[in-house]
Amino acid sequence: MPENQNDPRHLETLDRDLARFSNLEAATSMVGRPMVGVGVSFIFVVMAGLAAMLFFGQASNSYIVIIAAGLGAYMALNIGANDVANNMGPAVGANALSMGGAIAIAVVFESAGALIAGGDVVSTIAKGIIEPERIGTADVFVWAMMSALLSAALWVNLATWVGAPVSTTHSVVGGVMGAGIAAAGFSAVSWGTMSSIAASWVISPVLGGAIAAFFLFVIKSRIIYQDDKITAARKWVPILVGIMAGAFGAYLALKGLKKIIKIDMPIALLIGLAIAVIAWLIMIPVTKKQSIGLENRNKSLKVLFGIPLVVSAALLSFAHGANDVANAVGPLAAIVDVSQSGDFTSAFSIPLWVMIIGAFGISFGLFLFGPKLIRMVGNQITKLNPMRAYCVALSAAITVIFASWLGLPVSSTHIAVGAVFGVGFFREWDAERRLRKARVAMPDRPQYAPEERRRRKLVRRSHFMTIIAAWIITVPAAAIMSGVIFFLISSFVS
Incomplete structure (x- = not known):
């Protein structure tokens, strides 16, 4: 007897089968997403090699440049996956930007910074890390730079995979150092x-x-803890x-305009002062208008910091593209x-087609x-709102200016993540301080057990330890990998 198509039991079986197919499709989609990214990345690396072939296809050593272009493209992919999260993470974590909006802004401003303000003259062998006279021959130098580029890219890739924001600058520095030691010994390094x-x-992280x-202390003491928050905010x-x-x-005048005009620190500070006064005068009526009708509570204050936070994220991306793209394409x-x-x-400049690859x-x-590290910096270290994220962005700009004035080499990654840690640890200190005051005012108030107080920490200690460990081992890890790669290349070509 044929099965009744209208039998409820048949319909239930059909629903279960469709649900299985739906689950299978969802699972296939989830598994396939990483493969799409890997596939697109591979195509981009191949296209970078083809671009190099167009420029150097007739040269006798064109294969070297083609391979190096692929390695430079691979390094640039990893910088985008890891380093850019430091600029966009706070804005996304504070819900001032969606993930899609953050990526769109970063793509535009990172590229603009790299192509407009990047590509200045790169000093000999990664800013004097090793002495070129000790390298020997041009071929040895080329193998050393290829080893540095590959080791730095592999290390940043590994750090992204484990969810640790690391300094791509330090990765390249470690790679150059390791290759230099392998090529010419420890005396080749400028210690x-x-x-x-x-x-x-x-x-970098302490200052940031x-x-x-x-x-954050200024915002809390002058605005958040005031009886009339809206008036204080105005x-x-x-x-x-x-x-x-x-x-x-001042930051962009000092760093972003160096291809067009040379600006020293005093002039940059004067430019910054003039811009600060103009912005202050403009924001007085703007803030007054924005604050009309806002309730006298902390949640209302977030509206006033949203637009400045988005603008700061865009400017940080521009500055990052202008300065850190050389990490990807400098050795190339x-x-x-x-x-x-x-x-x-001697010193060398970066060709336009190389900058485009970066x-x-x-x-x-x-x-x-990028979304993995954006979520890490924005959400998983400590909880951010627009006021806290604003403090992180402001700290990044001021720290770089201060470090440039003192002549200190700093890492944008360490500054931004250090600023997130600073915000989180200040919140812990402030919460503990207010709790002590409450105990004095109300001694009979129940106290948290030690285990509960540890659970309520506002900075995730596991992420803190992972990131610090990754920072400490970045240079030696990249150096060891670079030295091993250099020996492998040398044995292969000899």
Whole structure:
């Protein structure tokens, strides 16, 4: 007897089968997403090699430049996946930007910074990390730069996979150092430069965290803890936005315009001061208008910090693209220059097609793999709102200006993540301080057990330890990997 198609039992079986197919499709989609990213990345690396072939296809050593272009593209992808999260993470974590909006802004401003203000002259062999005279021959130099590029890219890739924001600058530095030691021994390394870089491991996050904590203290004491929060905000928000505008103005004048005009620190500070005053005057009526009708509570204050936070994220991306794209394409530019001239002891410039590889690679890496680190920086270290995220962005600009004035080499990654830690630890200190005051005022109030107090910590200690460990081992890990890769390449070509 044929089965009744209208039998309820048949319909239930059909629903279960369709549900299985739906689950299978969902699972296939989830598994397939990472493969799409890997596939697109592979295509981009191949296209970078093809671009190099167009420019150097007739040269006798064109295969070297083609391979180096692929490695530069791979490094740029990893910078986009890891480093850019530091600029966008706070804005996303504070819900001032959606993930899609953050990626779109970062792609535009990172590329603009790289192509408009990037590509200045790169000093010999990664800013004097090793002495070129000790390398020997141009071929040895090329193998050393390729080893540095590959090791740095592999290390940043591994750090992204485990969810640790690391300094791509320090990764390249470690790669160059390791290849230099493998090629010419420990005497080839400029240990004075390396000592300064090692000092920045401590200086960058501590300075960024302290400045971010200070501005959060100002916001809390002058606005949040006031009886009339809206009136206080009308006075202090224009001042804070003026400080931010001035800091970014000085930062971009100092760093972003160096291809067009040489600006020293005093002139940059004067430009920043003028911009700060103008922004302060503009924001007085704007803040007054925005605050009309707002309730006298903390949640209302978030509206006043939303737009400045988005603008700061865009400006940070521009500055990052202008400065850090050289991490991806600096060694590649060195290989291209040496392949053409044979001279590896003088400074070299970055060709436009090499800059385009770096800019597009950073954008693709951010779009394909960036959300993981954006969520880490924005949500998983400590909880951010627009006021706290604003302090992080402001700290990043001021710290770089202050470090440039002192001549200290600092890492944008360490500054931004250190600022997030600073905000989180200040919140813990402030919460503990207010709790002690409450105990004095109400001694009979029940107290939390030690286990409960540890659970209520506002900074996740597991993420803190993972990131600090990754920072400490970045240079030695990249150096060891680079040395091993250099020996493998040397044994293969010899």
